[in-house]
Amino acid sequence: MDSKDKPTTDYCETKVCADETPPAPVLMGWKELYLKEDWWAIYLGIGLMFFALIAFSMGSNAVKLLAINPGGVHWTSLGQLMGHFQQNLHLYMLQFLFWLVIFGVSTSIMGIKLSKFIPSFIFLYILSVMMFSISGWANAAKYNLEPPLVALIVGLILANLFPLPKWLDAGFRVEYFIKTGIVLLGATFPVTLIVTAGPIALLQATIISVTTCLVIYFVATKFFGLDKRLASVISVGGSVCGVSASMAIASSVKAKTEYLYTSVTLVVGWALVMIIVLPFVSKLLGLAPGVAGAWIGTSEFADAAGFAAASAYGKMSGNENAAIQGFTLMKVIGRDMWIGIWSFVFAMIACLKWEKEECGVRPSAMEIWWRFPKFVIGFFLATFLMTAVTAGYSTVEFNSSIKPNLIQPLVSIRSWTFIFCFLSIGLTTRFRDLKAAGLKPFAAFTTGVVVNVILGFVMSVYVFGSYWSALGK
Amino acid sequence: MAVTRANHHCLNCKYFNNEPDRVEEALPGLSVLSSAYSSVRAEAGICGRHDLFLAPWAEQCRDFQVRK
Numbered sequence: 075m076d077s078k079d080k081p082t083t084d085y086c087e088t089k090v091c092a093d094e095t096p097p098a099p100v101l102m103g104w105k106e107l108y109l110k111e112d113w114w115a116i117y118l119g120i121g122l123m124f125f126a127l128i129a130f131s132m133g134s135n136a137v138k139l140l141a142i143n144p145g146g147v148h149w150t151s152l153g154q155l156m157g158h159f160q161q162n163l164h165l166y167m168l169q170f171l172f173w174l175v176i177f178g179v180s181t182s183i184m185g186i187k188l189s190k191f192i193p194s195f196i197f198l199y200i201l202s203v204m205m206f207s208i209s210g211w212a213n214a215a216k217y218n219l220e221p222p223l224v225a226l227i228v229g230l231i232l233a234n235l236f237p238l239p240k241w242l243d244a245g246f247r248v249e250y251f252i253k254t255g256i257v258l259l260g261a262t263f264p265v266t267l268i269v270t271a272g273p274i275a276l277l278q279a280t281i282i283s284v285t286t287c288l289v290i291y292f293v294a295t296k297f298f299g300l301d302k303r304l305a306s307v308i309s310v311g312g313s314v315c316g317v318s319a320s321m322a323i324a325s326s327v328k329a330k331t332e333y334l335y336t337s338v339t340l341v342v343g344w345a346l347v348m349i350i351v352l353p354f355v356s357k358l359l360g361l362a363p364g365v366a367g368a369w370i371g372t373s374e375f376a377d378a379a380g381f382a383a384a385s386a387y388g389k390m391s392g393n394e395n396a397a398i399q400g401f402t403l404m405k406v407i408g409r410d411m412w413i414g415i416w417s418f419v420f421a422m423i424a425c426l427k428w429e430k431e432e433c434g435v436r437p438s439a440m441e442i443w444w445r446f447p448k449f450v451i452g453f454f455l456a457t458f459l460m461t462a463v464t465a466g467y468s469t470v471e472f473n474s475s476i477k478p479n480l481i482q483p484l485v486s487i488r489s490w491t492f493i494f495c496f497l498s499i500g501l502t503t504r505f506r507d508l509k510a511a512g513l514k515p516f517a518a519f520t521t522g523v524v525v526n527v528i529l530g531f532v533m534s535v536y537v538f539g540s541y542w543s544a545l546g547k
Numbered sequence: 548m549a550v551t552r553a554n555h556h557c558l559n560c561k562y563f564n565n566e567p568d569r570v571e572e573a574l575p576g577l578s579v580l581s582s583a584y585s586s587v588r589a590e591a592g593i594c595g596r597h598d599l600f601l602a603p604w605a606e607q608c609r610d611f612q613v614r615k
Contacts, residue, residue, distance in 0.1 A: 102590055112586040184584055185567065243571075249582035317581035318588075324600040325591030331573065331598050338576040345580055376580035413587050438604075444589040499579060507575035 111250040114180040116452030119257025122487060123456055126261075127463060130480045138479070139165055140172060141486035144203065145221070147210040155207055170199050173490070177250070186244050194245025198501075201228065202493045209389075220389045222382040222496045226349060229500015238501070246498035249318075252378040253449040255491035256406060260456030262481050262488070263402065267545070268457060271403050274541050275368070278533050279408025282372045285529060286313035287416075290522035298514040302428060303329040304336065306420050308515055311337040312522040315405075315447075316345060316376035319413050322445045326421035326437070327428070332509070339508045340519045345379035346503065353387035363393040364545030365534050367400025371408065372530035380405050382496045396546025400534075411450055414442035557594060558603035561614045565592025565603060 107113050126137040142165045149155040159166065174195055182188045205228070208214060209221040232238060287309045294305035307329050311320035320337035323329070352373060356366035367384045374380030384401035388394030421437035464476055511519075534542055557563040564570070567583035573593055577583060590603045596610050 106586070109584075110586050111582060111584040243578060246578075247582065247584075248578060248580060249585055253585075315587075317577060317579070318585060321577070321581060321591065321600070322587045322589070325589070325602040325605075328599055328601055328605060331593050331600050334600050335574055335576075338574060338579075342576050342579050378580055441589070441602075445587045448586045502576075502579045504575070509576075 108183055109185070110448070111180075111184060111247070112253060112448035112452075114184070115250060115253035115257050115449040116455070118176055118180065118254050119260070119452050119456060120459070122258060123261040123460065123484065126480055126484050126487075130476075135479075137483040137487070140169055141483040141490075142166065142169060143206045143486060143490065144210045145206040145489070147207075148212045149207075149210055150212045155210070166203070169490075170196075173199065173494075177245075177247070181244075181247065181250070186247075190241045190244035192245075194242045197242065198245050198494055198497060201225075201497050202490065205493050205497065215389070218390065220353075220386040221493055222386040222389075223350065223353070225493055225496035226346075226382060226500045229497045230346075230503055231500075233501050233504050234506070243502055246501045248378050248495050248498040248502060251491045251495035251498060252381060253452075255381070255488050255495065256377065256402070257449060257452035257456055258484060258488040258491065259398065259402060260453035261460045261484050263399070263453070263457045265457050265461040267399060267403070268407065268454075271541055271545070272407050274538055275371075275403035275408040278368070278538055279372060279404050280412075282526060282529050282533065283313045283409055283412075286522045286526040289525045290518055293521045294515065294518035298518055300514055300518065301333070303327045303424075304333040304515065305518070306424075307333045308337045308340060308519050309522065310416055310420070311341050312344075312375065312519050313526065314416055315410055315413055316341040316379070318376070318447070319416065322413050322417040323420050326417040326441070327424040335509045336511045336515050339511045340515065341375045342503060342508065343511075344519070344523055345375045346499075348374050349379050349383045349386070352383045353390060356387045357390050361387075361391075361535065362539075362543040362545075363388050363391040363396035364400040364542040365539055366391070367397035367402075367545070368404045368538070368542040369400075369530050369534040370397075371401040371404025372534065373527045374401075374405070377405060377410065378495050378499055381492060382499065385492060385496075393546045399545045400542050406450060406453060410447050413447060414445040417445050418442050555606045555608075555611050556603060557592070557601045557605045557608070558590070559611075559614055560594075560608070561612045562594050562596035562610070563592050563601065563603070563614070564595060565590050569593075 102109060129136045142162055144155065144158055147155060147158050149158065174192065177195060178188055178191055181191055205221050205225045208219055208224055211219070290309035290312050291305045294300040294308065295302055306327050307320050307324045310323045311317065317338050320334055320341065324334040352370050356369065361369070366387045370380055370383045370387070374383055380401055381398070384397045385394060388397030391397065418437060418439060418441045421441060425437055464472065467476055570583040570592060571578050591600060592603065593599070594601050597608070
């Protein structure tokens with residue numbers, strides 16, 4: 075077809091547009107399977123689970139050796155700790171290479187330069203060994219030296235008081251590490267818990283998310299007169315899943331980039347505050363770890379931050395499993411899965427209400443799938459696969475054989491991905507880089523935070539407390 | 548191929564950048580608790596012309612210019 079014959083529309087008014095033929099819109103499609111970290115988290119998590127299963131079935135202790143960390147040493151002198159490293163140096167070298175290869179290759183395929191990732195990951199691994207070593211000190215618990223909190227604070231100090239080059243961020247992949255950890259968590263998560271407590275978590279999370287979202291939105295628009303797109307970005311960021319949800323909504327409603335930037339600042343700021351505050355307030359109130367986990371699951375803004383808080387309180391209370399389970403049910407199952415739906419709803423509102431005259435095409439319901447956090451599939455897959463594999467064992471066999479030789483090593487491997495994540499949160503948080511959010515967005519967001527925290531507490535402790543306090547028993 | 552509305556997605560526009568490393572660079576702090584490599588971003592990117600954060604399938608801009 076000649077250019078003169080090309081059909082032009084009132085939509086296409088520029089000369090360049092009319093005369094040139096743009097390529098067909100080709101989205102990532104199947105490439106997503108190797109270009110998105112969600113899929114890689116599934117491959118790694120499920121792959122590690124199968125590796126553990128094969129090793130277990132062959133009677134090999136390979137996974138146990140790979141899962142080594144100094145957190146369980148309970149050392150009382152530095153000499154004792156050094157002795158542990160001297161004795162197991164070859165295992166740590168092997169473990170380091172294992173993590174370097176699987177994370178290095180996968181991030182390289184996603185487009186992150188290996189030349190930057192390798193030195194960054196070496197730094198991260200050494201710091202992680204140090205964090206575990208601190209938690210392995212016999213008096214660590216006495217001084218509240220919980221690894222997630224120590225890792226976060228050390229990371230923050232290094233990132234903000236020392237001139238760490240920005241390129242080091244290549245290896246500090248917070249989201250990738252936590253997603254891999256969540257898939258691994260699935261392998262140790264009882265499927266019965268999902269069936270019995272999942273609907274309650276969904277109900278509680280939905281009530282709180284909708285309430286918080288509406289509060290922030292209406293305070294922002296009606297009280298402070300903020301732009302509705304900014305209001306939608308910060309309201310979903312504060313109620314569903316932090317920066318990830320903000321990113322999804324921002325693109326759904328065609329928000330200004332600065333609105334997303336504002337939400338990033340608000341979410342990161344409050345999430346860091348909550349990582350520190352929620353575990354200590356839970357401790358002060360003597361909450362059961364499952365209850366605190368559920369509360370953190372409704373009140374924290376992002377998976378990584380929430381796992382840090384839940385894990386910290388779990389260690390303080392002596393039942394990390396219960397806190398992690400409560401958090402996972404509330405956050406991963408109750409909130410994360412619905413990002414796509416929220417995006418679609420806001421896209422529809424933006425299209426049909428805010429820009430009636432200029433909206434060309436209605437948003438596609440496929441957006442729900444496009445924005446679905448795919449790593450959640452891996453979590454469920456791991457849960458169901460592990461349940462199916464271990465279903466034939468009696469309780470006695472499970473406790474005497476499966477738990478110490480299969481479940482515990484997987485938990486330990488998961489703890490490595492979590493510590494990489496917690497350190498990375500601190501190491502990537504440079505306060506000088508964050509945009510000033512502005513008083514009105516801050517006030518609107520903070521109102522939502524207050525409502526969220528109070529409502530989350532009431533529902534976790536008083537309304538559904540009996541469900542959450544039973545976790546981990 | 549005809550120039551139709553169907554082609555006028557941001558994805559094909561020279562002002563649109565959705566490379567994950569560029570998105571993270573443009574939004575400091577984004578990678579602290581999220582990632583441009585995550586599924587939820589769904590290839591959204593930044594319009595350098597209007598400074599908007601847009602889905603690649605967005606299609607209503609009169610400043611559209613073909614990406615070379």
